[in-house]
Amino acid sequence: MTAEAANPSPLTSDSETTAGNYFVSNYPPYSFWTPDRVSQAHAALERVPAPETPLGIYLHIPFCRKRCHFCYFKVYTDKDAAGIESYLEATCQELELYSQKPFIGGRKPKFIYFGGGTPSFISSRQLTTLCDAMKKLLPWGEAEEITFECEPGTLTENKLEVIKKIGVTRLSLGIENFDDHVLQINGRAHGSKEIDRAYHFARSIGFPQINIDLIAGMVGETTANWQECVTKTIALNPDSVTIYQMEVPYNTTLFKEMRAEGQAVAPVASWRTKREWVKYAFSELEKAGYRVGSAYTAVKNPSLARFLYRDLLWTGADLIGLGVASFSHVGGTHFQNEHDFGPYISRVREGRLPIYRALTPTHEERMIREFILQMKLGEVSATYFLNKFDVDVHQRFAHPLNRLQEQNFLSLEGDRLRLNRDGLLQVDQLLHEFFLPEHRTARYT
Helix, strand or coil: CCCCCCCCCCCCCCCCCEEECCCCCCCCCHHHCEHHHHHHHHHHHCCCCCCCCCEEEEEEECECCCCCCCCCCCCECCCCHHHHHHHHHHHHHHHHHHHCCHHHCCCCCCEEEEEECCHHHCCHHHHHHHHHHHHHHCCCCCCCEEEEEECHHHCCHHHHHHHHHCCCCEEEEEEECCCHHHHHHCCCCCCHHHHHHHHHHHHHHCCCEEEEEEEECCCCCCHHHHHHHHHHHHHHCCCEEEEEECCECCCCHHHHHHHHCCCCECCCCCHHHHHHHHHHHHHHHHHCCCEECCCCEEECCCCCCCCHHHHHHCCCCEEEEECCCCEEEECCEEEEECCCHHHHHHHHHCCCCCEEEEECCCHHHHHHHHHHHHHCCCEEEHHHHHHHHCCCHHHHCHHHHHHHHHCCCEEEECCEEEECHHHHCCHHHHHHHHCCHHHHCCCCC
16 A cells, blocks of 8 residues: 555645546445455355345446546446357346345345446347346345436437336436537547437436436536536436546546656646536526535435435445446445456356455444445434444544534534535545545555
């Protein structure tokens, strides 16, 4: 864990965007998950769960028409039909292995998430076959939310009908930007014309919830362009909007280009500019009747447009991660699958779970994990942590909470710890203050 590879975050940062991970998605950092702890994952799978613990499924479909320059996920653009078929069969075989384990405990999945890559890349036939096989192993009748990520250019009326037929309740469109030039220079596969077509197809079919993804700070993005994107988003009237601030992890094409050219600073907006753009978007969305529900989301009707995948994971739900490089969380133990295509499929075909690395956090680390993830919602209940972990977060985190108050990012209102808008917009940089000392200067991934 070298300092050079680390991403320590100052309490505030207006700096230019450099390489490294910004978004905090879990804790402890992934770099602490190791192959020699895989036995911990197998042990967790053999334990009967607490009956009230929700169960979810994440399925990684790693195929794309093109690789975006900012993408840091495990994706493939070179697989033929046979390769895709073999992969989808392997994910079902993996689910079958899990379905036989005691940790299932008779539970049915409460939420399901198809992520990528591009789930909508696979054919309608492949999707139907895949879901039919999954439902036989773990029926979806009790699932309250099924999310499906889409790239607009891969959608047709027929495919959208199939996606709705399999039970998808939350369709997430990866629009990112509405400008053809910005989309092109960032390596996106779709164009602006495909956005309107895909969105209106989806709306006409009647999905319960349609989410739109945007990215603030893409290469070539300007303030005028961003404001136009916000205007067009509001005109579409989606049920929810998710906005990410551009980061440049080390495994992106953009970072490789920076390194080849000897550039330390990414050719994207500074952190201050990105925060201002998201602040503008949230303000305009609020004027249009949306409510900001986290550092990244605005929702039209919170009682109808929920995001169970996020909310349940951030309060300790179990998650089965299927597919190459997928992450799981079972009974408090974290683990990740083999991160290469061939080894993943080979392990599954041998009848073995393809677990590559794992970590079982301590009681304190589990508490910190839930605390920092829930901070991203903008407020935290102290009573929740007292009841679940027997921890007074006011005392346990007195020093970082005082610092946040001094910076005018946080207020303490009875049971609630609340971030104001400025704090919320840079929450991922602030969360490192709550890490244990050994995790603050370590490489995140």
